[in-house]
Amino acid sequence: MPRSFLVKKYFRSKKPNYSELEGHSDLLERSPLAELQIGPNGGSVGLVWNLNLPPDLLFWASSPSPCPSPTGPLDLSSIFSSSSEGEDERRTSEPSRPEPAGHYRNRSYSAPTALSLHQLSRPPTLKPAFRCKHCPKEYGSLGALKMHIRSHTLPCVCPTCGKAFSRPWLLRGHIRTHTGERPFSCPHCERAFADRSNLRAHLQTHTVVKRYHCAACPRSFGRISLLHKHSLAGCSPAP
DNA sequence: CTGGGGACGGGGCCC
């Protein structure tokens, strides 16, 4: 199962070992659509589009990247300046209430697999006009397809380690792993996190009630992933 | 095996 919604399986089956990136430019192989330009010191200095792209895909991929320009001295402050974290309080002044695993956008699903299948499928009455050339996914709008193609082209490159990301905010989050910045603080303890999702998961450790219940045994878990792990570990259904 | 943290990804929504 890939990271999300069964998409990345077509391109990567294993999480990269970042330590292997040191001193190498193997990162180029991450994307068949774009190439890093390696500077004289071995560092990545730019992203260039592979002009051998099929014309139709080249059309989609040729839009200007909104990511920080890698061609000049990279100003990290410009990366973080654009109201990135401060406004986050706007929608998360309170810890969010995660829905049970079988629910998503007001729909119910018997299992995460069914949920994923639904998300991959399209309504029978709608016929998406935009199809990704590198995977079976289809989209009903050009914008959605262009957003998806970014996950193939990975135009946002970390200036420190060269790792590439599909979106600027993913790169921002990654850069925090280098800087040690942890802008998301737990209101209940002293801990802080670089990633909001990790804060959300942490907040569940402060929750007395474990909301994810095993259907086959009386056990409950604070995180859906732990329930999945428990099920995969061999909790067989009740007779 | 379990619990928790770190890192990361995609779709959808909002502006």
Added chain:
DNA sequence: CGGGCCCCGTCCCCA
């Protein structure tokens, strides 16, 4: 229409 962000989620690692 596009960028930014949130939500939800996975995977990995470690204690």
